[in-house]
Amino acid sequence: MRKRCALLFALLLFVSVPAYADPGSVPNGPWLKDAQKMKLKRLHDYEELVKALHRLERVTDGNVQLEVIGQSNENRDIYMAKVGNGPKKMMFVTQQHGDEVMTTEAALNMLNTLGTSNHPAIRNMREEVSLYVVVRANPDGSERYWRYNYDPDAAPEYGSEGKGYDINRYHAPDLTPDQNPVPEAAAIRKAYETYQPHWVIDFHHQGTYKNEDGRMITTSVYWPSHPDVQDPVRRISKQASMVIYDTLSHYGFAEVSQYPGGNYQGIARNAYGLLGSGSVLVEFRGGIGQKSGGKIIRTAYASMFSMVESVSEDTISEYDPDQAEETIPTRGAPVDGGE
Known part of the structure; x- marks a missing residue:
């Protein structure tokens, strides 16, 4: 593990994020206030993202290859x-929810x-x-900086009428692509x-939480919880x-917890577990906002990179799933000012 962490630490030094002076307080805010606007100028809009991806394809001499897997509304x-x-x-998969932006930036760094x-x-x-990295699964929602996709005709069970669907509620195994309204x-x-991947990792943002010691939760993870997921699948998850x-x-920049997720089969975490991955x-x-964005991008990058490295070296098999x-x-509890 030490070798893996040493390599990752060295690579983190080159993650291209702005320099921030993160405050040293516990719970180490600040966070976006209701009346405060988020500045998105340094993040990639859709056209910039497309250019960045095509540039990666060029400069990597084909090590990164692009595929268009579908179109938005x-x-x-x-x-x-x-x-x-x-x-x-x-x-x-990054950015199923259009306003959860930092994971896409981390994915670009990792692909580079x-x-x-x-x-x-x-x-x-x-x-x-x-x-295989689905980079910004929700381009329409990202352009509007909202959670849903864009579908003004939507009257969804999960989403917002007249705005769009919550993409991460429409992956149920019995919902075929031809039947899917999303x-x-x-x-x-x-x-x-x-491509039948052995693992599917879905990256999101949550609100602001702290643990019992008052430290800010930067990351939460969770495996499939639907009761019909097969035990071998749950164990590798x-x-x-x-x-x-x-x-x-x-x-020192990360604090990890279990995410308190539900059992609904339409959530990607459960759906792809039910499908066998x-x-x-x-x-x-x-x-x-941007105040702690650099730290979040580094944390997401470290999460992504560690998964690729552990699978490539098969060190993932050394972990005892019963200990998770x-x-x-x-x-822990939400922090006042978070979601």
């Missing part, structure tokens, strides 16, 4: 970036590292793993069926959760 292409050609297949580095450990990852969820499902917990526990939800602190519920603490 406003006909924006939904991109999946592939890196590596190994037998161990993984799918990452995996695509451009000639470090022997990175080359080994490309040889051992095939990684094109973004249908595109993810089609890509899943095409818990192992993946332990990889992220163990990795982030080595860094190891599946993990990863939630990072959100609702913070005992080792990873439950999430």
Whole structure:
């Protein structure tokens, strides 16, 4: 584990995020206030994201390959970036919710590292793993900076009437892509069926929480909780959760907890577990504007990188899944000013 953490620490030094002076207080705010506007100028809008992805494809000499897996309701292409050609297949999904932006920025940094580095450990990852990254699953919602996709005709069970659907409620195994009213969820499902990844990791943001010691929760993880998920699938999902917990526990900028998720089968975490893949939800602190954005991007990058590395080296199998519920603490109380 020390070798893995040393490499990750070195790579974190080169993550391209703005320099912030994070306050030293506990619970280490600040967070976005209701009356405070979020500035998005330094983040990639849709056109900038497309340019960045195509640039990655060019500068990595084909190590990063792009595929359009579908279109949004406003006909924006939904991109999946592939890196590596190994037998161990993984799918990452970022920004199903349009206002949860930092994970997409982390994914761009990770793709740059995996695509451009000639470090022997990175080359080994490309040889051992095939990684498929759905980069910004919700481009329409991102442009509006809201949770849902964009569908003015929507009268959804999960979402907002006249605005759109909550994409992360429409992955149920019995909902085929042709039947799915949510094109973004249908595109993810089609890509899943095409590539049959062994792991699906879904990255989100949550509100602001603290643990019993008053430290800010930066990350929460959870595995499939639907009762019909097969035990071997649940076990490898818990192992993946332990990889992220163990990795982030080595860094002073991260505090990890269990996410208190539900059993609804339409949530990606449960749906892809029911379909037979190891599946993990990863939630990072959100609702913070740009004030702590650099730290969140680094945390997300570390989570993503640790999963690829542990799968490539098979160190993921060293974790005891039975320890996950005992080792990873439950999430604490919301902080005043958070969600």
